[in-house]
Amino acid sequence: ERYFTIRRTDLWNIDQHISLSRYHHHFFSAEAIHHRDDRLIAHWTTYEARLFGLPLITETAENIFNRRNIYKITLVAASPEIDNLCTEVNNHLPCGYYAVVTGENYIDIQRSDVNKGCIIEQLIHHLNISSDQVVAIGDQQNDVSMFAAAGISIAMGNAPDAVKRQAGYVTATNEEEGIVHALEWLRCLTHPVTMRQRLTAAKDNESN
Template sequence: MSINLVAIDIDNTLLTSAPERKLTPANITAIQHALDLGVKIVLCSARPLAGVKRYLDQAQISGDDQYVIVDNGALVQTATGQTIATHLLDSQTVQELVRFSQTHQLHYNVIAEDSTMCTTNARLGAYTVQLAAKYQAPLQVFANQEDFASLRFAKFGLTDDPELLDRFEPELKQRFGSTHYVVRSRPFLLEVMHKDANKGTALESLAEKLALQKDELLAIGDEQNDLPMFAAAGTGAAMGNAVPAVKEAADYVTADNDHSGVAQALHKLILDA
């Protein structure tokens, strides 16, 4: 069975390494050829849609019939922002997390369905501002708790000094870890998401909507959080720079992200197959 959908991680997979973090011409050309064949190219990221938009534009992926997996799988959306499937946090959990943050005087932000980064912190934390800039996401401070509580949130992030998060991470995991996905994404970022928010579950939801079988799916990635989408896809391609666990789970190991590994995988498994 031919491959009709490719799920591609962004950071250190589609993009070159820091500080450039760009799409190579070879990757763009290969994506265009795959799109011309009718293959769906689905960018997958822990970023919200706002943080993915520039790469969609560069790869010329657009329209209501093209899709993205964002917020680490909490949302499946069209390239135009229509929501297809969700694994969002419930309002009660968000309020409990806000109280936890306020009790311990920690800065936090919550990513809304429309990519807005929201908080009720009257004084914005430096890490919150830094993330909003990276994601190119609007940043909104709510004084009205009812307005804040009315929104739908993809993930909750404690954003503060690493030493503070080290101190409170065990308590947070004890309180929420059995019912939610709790992960230390960066030294300054401790995130809480729906227990089923991962790239694999999101990919399965999208494949079901498009009536695609597992054998028609290809996943390309480099990190541990890409393993669920490898499990959901019939074929997994690990980047040359991937961690060992990803390479072990892969059917094919391509070149690294600085040498257009995505393009090589697309040629090997689709374009020249």
């Protein structure tokens, strides 16, 4: 299970529990996005295929459910519905799986032992570093586990309030180049001399 794939029997089980056909959804493997041929393709699905540079393959539900390489199921919906839909899905998923909001129009269903925090912990162990040397920046519910694993956690300004409350710091929004602001702050944080130089330059400008 190199990519933390969902077992074939569990794909069928998830479908039985939440009746996947009621929702617009697609499936991720490492090589492609898979879409059922008995459902219309939502524009959010087409967008994700372009975003990740993955081919969009249409095939029967049976073929998809019998695959060995599906690692997540993504439900798509209009943004006003997304939080309630996520709660509804979580209430009906079989044991060992969870749903989390990953974007304005997206919910991912994955194994309970698969999240960004687990991956960061594995990297920390592999690189033999401490969590204090790790910075996590995110803007969605699926980033919260990453915040818990990192020494410094930064939420984007456009993140939901619930996500911001889980972060140690909040930067500007995506449109306001929040990543750039966060990286600049981190650079100054790790290089006090740079910070002093910037402060000195600012004072000199004020004097002039």
